[in-house]
Amino acid sequence: MEIHLTPEKEALLRQVAARTGQDTAQVIQEAVDRLLDHDAWFIKEVEKGQSQAAKGDLVEHDEVVARIEKRLKDTQSRS
Secondary structure, eight states: OOOOOOHHHHHHHHHHHHHHTOOHHHHHHHHHHHHHHHHHHHHHHHHHHHHHHHTTOOOOHHHHHHHHHHHHHHHHHHO
16 A cells, blocks of 8 residues: 655654654554544444434433533633
8 A cells, every 4th residue: 555645744754753763654554543443433432322312312402511511611620
């Protein structure tokens, strides 16, 4: 497999490799592994949500807003 990167991205990739003591191929492999792991996790979570919705296990709009506001408040208080 061959990938093509812009010169800017190649330079950034070389910087990451130098900073981490890896070669560029290792950095790319690690990035691909993370992408694939995240994609698998995301699909699993979406399927879980769809299953819950099909069973009627939903959170009301007001509760969603309250949870988001609490998280924002908690995040701001830690800053």
